[in-house]
Amino acid sequence: MTRLPTMNHANEMEDQLVLRARRFLAEHVTPRLEAGEKPWYDAALSQAAAAAGILGISVPTEFGGSGASFSCKVRVVEALAEADFGLSMALINSHNTAENIARNARPAVARRFVPEIVAGRMAGCTSLTEPGAGSDFAAITTRATRVEGGWRLDGEKAWIINAIRTGVAVCYAQTETGSGAAGIASFVVDASRAGFVRGGPITSALPALGTGSYRLDAYLASDDELLAPAGQAFKRALTSINGARIYVGAMCSGMVAESIRVAAEYGRARKTFGEPLAGHQSWRFALADASVDLEAARLLIYDAAKRLDAGEDVQGPAARAKIFATTMAHRHVGAMLHCMGAAGFADRYPFLRHLESVQAAAFTDGSTEMLKERIARGFR
Ligand SMILES: Cc1cc2nc3c(=O)[nH]c(=O)nc-3n(C[C@H](O)[C@H](O)[C@H](O)COP(=O)(O)OP(=O)(O)OC[C@H]3O[C@@H](n4cnc5c(N)ncnc54)[C@H](O)[C@@H]3O)c2cc1C
Incomplete structure (x- = not known):
């Protein structure tokens, strides 16, 4: 059948990324979904997505990404969601974590995580929501306390895409109780470090999404792992x-x-x-x-x-x-x-x-x- 028309885009590299995403679906995803399987997400799928360039679309080229435009990212996720929204969201949330860290973290921190995500060996997540704060993001209570050489983080995050599998999280926390939006900072949190306590999945809906929770119990982030300070985050x-x-x-x-x-x-x-x-x-x-x-x-x-x-x-x-x-x-x-x-x-x-x-x-x-x-x- 004739496909509904989409926009004309001049950039050939970006057109190629969209085509590669469609090929990834045709080779790795759609046949299984059309056979009645539930959507899934595993290491093999993540690495196939990486090979198609999906995990590096707008990530700067020096970190192995394609440095493509936001419009290109939009076209890729639109194509992926034709097959499964959960998979599209899971992949783009990892991608965005890599892009954010690549653009805003200290180079040594970025080198630790970004190439891993772009290669599909590690998932990433972005965590604002908490059991007690969703729409009202300024009301988060995860606490960041200054300690020598860095920050101690305590609190709980919920409804986080990729939380059940993430290797790294961008985590928002309050540096000064009662200061609302102005006191919120963000941190690069290593999920393999002591103090990161992963929760189980929260819902069986959208299985590829990997939505879950985690707790930070006296988690120590170094000064270098502060991603955006209070006032900017x-x-x-x-x-x-x-x-x-x-x-x-x-x-x-x-x-x-x-x-x-x-x-x-x-x-x-x-x-x-x-x-x-x-x-x-x-x-x-x-x-x-x-x-x-x-x-x-x-x-x-x-x-x-x-x-x-x-x-x-x-x-x-x-x-x-x-x-x-x-x-x-x-x-x-x-x-x-x-x-x-x-x-x-x-x-x-x-x-x-x-x-x-x-x-x-x-x-x-x-x-x-x-x-x-x-x-x-x-x-x-
Ligand atoms: C599948 C899924 C994936 C998610 N992934 C992430 C993630 O990766 N990272 C992350 O940080 N968060 C994530 N979230 C959380 C999401 O951002 C929150 O669900 C959203 O911010 C709403 O917050 P809440 O669910 O706590 O609802 P609440 O804020 O408790 O609101 C409940 C209802 O009341 C309405 N409401 C609230 N305040 C008002 C008002 N002032 N006026 C009128 N109506 C109002 C809301 O629209 C909503 O319908 C995810 C959620 C889902 C469902």
Whole structure:
């Protein structure tokens, strides 16, 4: 079938990265998912993703990455999420940990972790959320206390993608109780060091995601492992969350595109009342509606990504893109499942997995309400 159109991108290296991501899916992931297996994540898959360049997309070239644009990252994760949102998120969270450490950590610290992640030998995670603080990030209570030569970290993080497998975490902690956003600093935390206590998985949903928790019990971080000091860390976190909002929107587009593709293919083969489903106009209208919203979402997403690449403040565009993309995905993944009849529930099709994923997408990197709040501030 004809694929829905995507943007024209001039950069050949970036086009190649998107193609390599699609090849990675075709060779390592899609056949098993289409045979009804649950999504998974293991060392072999991580290294195959690394070989396809997925773990180094925007990581600087001196650390083995490709130094590609943010827009390229958006296109890659959109393609990956067609197969599985959890896998796409797990890989990009490792990638982002590497990119952040490569750009902001001391060189010796960066050399320790970044090449390992880019080669797929180590996973990375970014940890803001705690059992007592989600949307209200400034309310975190993980404590960073100054000690000789560094910092002592104590506290608990929850709902962290890759936490069950991570080798390194970017961890946000409060340096001065009661000081809110201004007191938050970030640290590079080595998961193999004493004081890092890993929790088990929190949910059986989205199995490739590896969502879990960890505790820091008198964990000692050296001065060199301070990634962003108080006064800068909160602002930097919000900047990178704006990027995440854009690519989570792109993942929703990927899931809708795949849902339309699968439903359209099924509709040509399955007959009712002597005609293929696709012969019934009111059946086709559901696909037409979905394709209209999908293209609108892509325009918002690609525009926000382009603005981010140009160095613009993307708070508004990122929030609008994510709200629109998650909302339209909620509606249309369900509608495409409906078009399949009972077959939509079969394990070999992605609909149930995508529905679960869209629900998670509406929380990660800012819930819909928080994003609306941000936009609504302009109307006070
Ligand atoms: C699958 C998954 C993966 C995740 N991965 C990570 C990760 O890698 N790293 C990380 O740090 N975090 C991660 N998170 C956590 C995520 O960022 C939080 O779920 C999110 O910030 C919301 O926080 P909360 O779940 O504690 O909800 P709460 O903040 O408790 O909010 C509960 C509900 O109330 C609404 N609400 C809250 N405040 C208001 C308000 N002022 N007005 C109106 N409505 C409001 C929210 O929109 C939400 O619907 C992940 C979450 C999920 C589900």
